[in-house]
Amino acid sequence: MPVAQTLEVDVLRRQDPELAEILLGELDRQSTTLQLIAAENFTSPAVLAALGSPLANKYAEGYPGARHHGGCEIVDVAERVAIDRARSLFGADHANVQSHSGSSAVLAAYAALLRPGDTVLAMGLPFGGHLTHGSPANFSGRWFDFVGYGVEADTGLIDYEQVRTLARTHRPKAVVCGSISYPRHIDYAAFREIADEVGAYLIADAAHPIGLVAGGAAPNPVPYADVVCATTHKVLRGPRGGMILCGAELAERVDRAVFPFTQGGAQMHTIAAKAVAFGEAATPAFTAYAHQVVAHARTLAAALEAEGLAITTGGTDTHMLIADPAPLGVDGRTARGRLAAAGMVLDTCALPHGDARGLRLGTAALTTQGMGEAEMERIAVLFAGVLRDDIDGRQAREEVRELTGRFPPYPG
Numbered sequence: 001m002p003v004a005q006t007l008e009v010d011v012l013r014r015q016d017p018e019l020a021e022i023l024l025g026e027l028d029r030q031s032t033t034l035q036l037i038a039a040e041n042f043t044s045p046a047v048l049a050a051l052g053s054p055l056a057n058k059y060a061e062g063y064p065g066a067r068h069h070g071g072c073e074i075v076d077v078a079e080r081v082a083i084d085r086a087r088s089l090f091g092a093d094h095a096n097v098q099s100h101s102g103s104s105a106v107l108a109a110y111a112a113l114l115r116p117g118d119t120v121l122a123m124g125l126p127f128g129g130h131l132t133h134g135s136p137a138n139f140s141g142r143w144f145d146f147v148g149y150g151v152e153a154d155t156g157l158i159d160y161e162q163v164r165t166l167a168r169t170h171r172p173k174a175v176v177c178g179s180i181s182y183p184r185h186i187d188y189a190a191f192r193e194i195a196d197e198v199g200a201y202l203i204a205d206a207a208h209p210i211g212l213v214a215g216g217a218a219p220n221p222v223p224y225a226d227v228v229c230a231t232t233h234k235v236l237r238g239p240r241g242g243m244i245l246c247g248a249e250l251a252e253r254v255d256r257a258v259f260p261f262t263q264g265g266a267q268m269h270t271i272a273a274k275a276v277a278f279g280e281a282a283t284p285a286f287t288a289y290a291h292q293v294v295a296h297a298r299t300l301a302a303a304l305e306a307e308g309l310a311i312t313t314g315g316t317d318t319h320m321l322i323a324d325p326a327p328l329g330v331d332g333r334t335a336r337g338r339l340a341a342a343g344m345v346l347d348t349c350a351l352p353h354g355d356a357r358g359l360r361l362g363t364a365a366l367t368t369q370g371m372g373e374a375e376m377e378r379i380a381v382l383f384a385g386v387l388r389d390d391i392d393g394r395q396a397r398e399e400v401r402e403l404t405g406r407f408p409p410y411p412g
Contacts, residue, residue, distance in 0.1 A: 031408055032400070033343040033344070033404065034366065034400055035365035035366070036346040036379075038361060038364070039234050040362070040365055041236075042237070043237055043277070044276070047276050047277055050276050056269035058075050060075050060076075062259065063255060064077075064079050082095075082097045082271050082274045083095045083096075083097055085278035085282065086278050088282070089278050090214065090245055091220065091223070092222050093247045094245070094251035095245050096243060096255055098259060098263065099229075099242030099244060101240070102229060103132050104242055105230065108261070108262050110174075112253040112254045113203070113227065113253070114144060117144070117145065118172075119146075119173055120140075120174050120176060121148075121170060121172040123158075123178070124149060124150050125350070128181040128182045130178070130207075133176055134148060147170045147172065149162050151352050156313040156314075157184060158182070158186070163191070167194050167200065171200075174201040175198075175203070180360075181320070181322055181350070183312065183317065183320045184317045184318070201227070203225060203228075206228050206229065207229065207230050207242075208319070210230035211236035211319075211364070212293070212294065215291065216290065227245070227254065229242065229243075229244055230244075231243075234362075235290065235319050237280065238273060238274050238278070239274060293319045293367045294316075296367050296372070297319050297362070300376040300377075300380055301316050303379075303380030303381070304384065307381065309323045309324060311324075322358050324351055324356065326356060328384065328387045328388055333357055335359055335387055338386050339359075342382070343396065344400065347360045368409065371403075371407050382399055382400070
């Protein structure tokens, strides 16, 4: 049977109808609901094709030209293409594209630069720090001594003077900048200055903004950070996975931290899909897309604020916005459930300086589908109407279906 035919859903339906229906059900869910999760997007058909390619069959421990398995001459080419495209896209001396996820990329960065027990300064979890930034449930919180910085109570912005004071007090081995719920640009130059003052490494966890960086819609951390960790999905629109960017002087340490220290065989089909995504991100069309994502996030934030929700930091510079539904008389978790029933899928997140949960929204997927400013404003009206009970769930669900029907993620 030709390889192209084995990639058809019909083949899976004949061989394993149960799993085929699960896959088709997920496609239907994605196609008929609004994907507002800030960490999600729709890959291109070309990325999906690479993920479903024969490269999935190949075992390839090691690096191009130095594998532990034979028969790697073709996958070596694929990985070199991914590396070269990542280096060019972000202006980095070195790129490691093997990390299986953003979290494994951060683990490798720590392994390259730190030893268990070292002190690390990172954004505190209540203010938007990631699990790998010191959560006691994560390896980071168990192996390292994390000190958390926060944001200003009145603005929600990073308190750089607090970061500097904490760095001077605790003398960390590394400073981490990055967040899962900070909607503003990070001042990498300020973090570099603080890290240099105390002799610390600077690690940028750019999982969320890296796609905007690729499209010229966000500052690039590469010139400032010793190591940049990122994911290849989210705004970047690639496969689920991670990557690490660094200078030439740390290249060998980073590579050894990925393999053999934290991972085994590379996922060559995913690496090929990363290469496809990097190639797509280098085009003028992607640059326009990245700027549209930000414009749409700002429109959505302003429209939700006009509907009565509180928007942290007063807006956004990125694809992400954080909304507090409390002014509409509903808490974050209840709001998420009501919105999900209406076909609007999103996350909750911690709100600074309190125990309440807010709503984390992103516009990357909606923009990929071709939606524009008018759709952002309409979504805000539906969103607030559901939370206020002005619009019942069934009516909202029908409007969502009509909207997604006009903007399918995979036309045809």
